[in-house]
Amino acid sequence: MNTFETDSRYVAHTYNRFPLEYVSGKGSLIEGSDGKQYIDLGSGIAVNCFGLNDEPWKAAVTEQLGKFQHCSNLYYAAPVAQLAQMLCQRTGMERVFFANSGAEANECAIKVARKWAAEHKGPEYYNIVTLHKSFHGRTLATLAATGQEKYHKDYRPLPEGFLYAEVGDKAGLEELVTQNKCAAILFECVQGEGGVMPIGQDFADTLREVAGKHDLLLMCDEVQLGNGRSGQLYGYMNYGLQPDVVTTAKGLGGGLPIGAAILGKRVADVLQPGDHGSTFGGNPVSCAGGVNILSRLDETLLAGVRERSSYIVEALRGAKGITAVNGMGLMLGLEIQKPAREFAELALQKGVLVTIAKDNIRLLPALNIPMDLLQQAVTVLKECAAE
Ligand SMILES: Cc1ncc(COP(=O)(O)O)c(C=O)c1O
Numbered sequence: 507m508n509t510f511e512t513d514s515r516y517v518a519h520t521y522n523r524f525p526l527e528y529v530s531g532k533g534s535l536i537e538g539s540d541g542k543q544y545i546d547l548g549s550g551i552a553v554n555c556f557g558l559n560d561e562p563w564k565a566a567v568t569e570q571l572g573k574f575q576h577c578s579n580l581y582y583a584a585p586v587a588q589l590a591q592m593l594c595q596r597t598g599m600e601r602v603f604f605a606n607s608g609a610e611a612n613e614c615a616i617k618v619a620r621k622w623a624a625e626h627k628g629p630e631y632y633n634i635v636t637l638h639k640s641f642h643g644r645t646l647a648t649l650a651a652t653g654q655e656k657y658h659k660d661y662r663p664l665p666e667g668f669l670y671a672e673v674g675d676k677a678g679l680e681e682l683v684t685q686n687k688c689a690a691i692l693f694e695c696v697q698g699e700g701g702v703m704p705i706g707q708d709f710a711d712t713l714r715e716v717a718g719k720h721d722l723l724l725m726c727d728e729v730q731l732g733n734g735r736s737g738q739l740y741g742y743m744n745y746g747l748q749p750d751v752v753t754t755a756k757g758l759g760g761g762l763p764i765g766a767a768i769l770g771k772r773v774a775d776v777l778q779p780g781d782h783g784s785t786f787g788g789n790p791v792s793c794a795g796g797v798n799i800l801s802r803l804d805e806t807l808l809a810g811v812r813e814r815s816s817y818i819v820e821a822l823r824g825a826k827g828i829t830a831v832n833g834m835g836l837m838l839g840l841e842i843q844k845p846a847r848e849f850a851e852l853a854l855q856k857g858v859l860v861t862i863a864k865d866n867i868r869l870l871p872a873l874n875i876p877m878d879l880l881q882q883a884v885t886v887l888k889e890c891a892a893e
Contacts, residue, residue: 509539524854531558534875536859544854545883547871548861552698552730552837555757555799557872563760563798570794577790579783585793592800593768596739597752600774604788605765608729608755609643614767614782615692615725615751616647620667622723622776623689631687632667635722639673639700642692642727651692654700673697673705676712683720690723690751691716695741695834698730701864702832702839710745723773725751729765730837733757734803734873737812737835744834757873760799764792803873811835811873814880818869821884827891832866840867842891849890858886 507515509527527539534557536544549555556563570585577583590602603614616634623631634651636642642651649657650664658664669686671679682688691713697703705713717724726749731741733754738744740752750772755765765787769776815835822840823831830841842849846862853860853867861868867887871880 524851524859526854526859533557533560534872534879542857544857544859545879545886546859547869547875547883548859549757549870549872550761551861552735552756552870553759554761555733555735555873556760556802557874558761560760562802563795566798567762567791567795570791573790575789575791576786578785579788583788583790583793585790585797586788589766589793589796589800592797593766596800597768598748599752599768599770601769603767603769603777603782604793605755605767605784606763606786606789607643607765608727608753609645609648609765610784610787611729611753611755611765611767612642612648612651612692612727613645614765614777615690615727615753616651617782618751618767618769618773618776619690619692619723619725621781622773625776627689627721628687631689633669633686633688634667634725635669635671635679635682635688635691637673637693637697637705638670639697639703640670640692640694640727641697641699643729673703674709676709676716679712679716683716683722688720688722690725692725692727694727694729694731695736695745696731696837698837698868699863701866702837702868704832704834707745710742710747714747723750725749725753728752728754729756730870731834733799734808734811735835735837735870737808737815739803739808741834758796758799759792760795762789762792762795764789764796807873814871814875814877817877817880818884822887822891825888825891827893828888833869836869836871836873838869839863840869840887840891841865842867844891852890852893853886856886856890858883858890860887 529537534546638653640653642648650668653670726742750770752768827843832839
């Protein structure tokens, strides 16, 4: 059996895979087992922020691998402390809990919100407000936090204590937090799985105002948009917010599993020894990769993200078959006239990898994708939309 057949036979059928087997890659170019080369506009869903086989990241990770790969959270490891320090210094926050994924980072945020509220407001203040069309993960609590019925329907009963507000509906949000005893608001600045939809400056201001007025924690899910992709280090920085909790994952590790819940002043000491934990969370190899990634997300790199974003938006907005281009930085969504799966399969046949979010095409290229490759890929996207 070849890889396609073995995988179909033995791997659980939770993914609707495209017919491409990775063999190797360099930067934004992928070699498939079919002998063809592909331009990657997906980055393994916003993970490989400096592309594949990236030399500085590989050097950082292999240096740590040559020392020790894991030591458990019973002991100290320099890359873990260093990454936490960098995250705090660059966000103005206080402490970091390391996990292995975005869902786990959000689980930590949910626990922090519940414990903080129980201690400061009373145990009945356990509700967390999230937004319709949000996505926060696949564990049962983060599924419950996700404001999309299609993810809930087969898994009831879900953990209670999640309420959903509509993006843009200030009155509805006010009503929800007035009529229910709430701990926090959890939100994404750009709803990725919800179709790549920014919540907008006005609603970001509303979230800050309502959280302030009702003594709620503001918790920003930066799992997909964070780590440079928005054109700022974290997406909330584009909206001038200062959340109490920031969760991130994906791009932070540059390709190895990591998750982080970054805790601000109000919640810095909520978690005490024994309150939460993880065997693999804060793996030193992942953290060494994270230190390398974060040290390279400087103003020059971020300016490059904004420049590439403007190029894509200008090239595709108004193109035949594309009805809208939404998003922020290098997390962009194309509203298209043909079914998204058909578009993505056509793009693959023409040598370009894209992802899908709801009915839209989602572009998540490497933050340093070379302009000439981006131009080639954009030409292919235009052809796919117009055909
Ligand atoms: C905004 C957001 N939050 C959470 C998650 C879950 O992350 P993970 O798949 O690493 O658990 C995702 C994954 O796509 C995401 O986009």
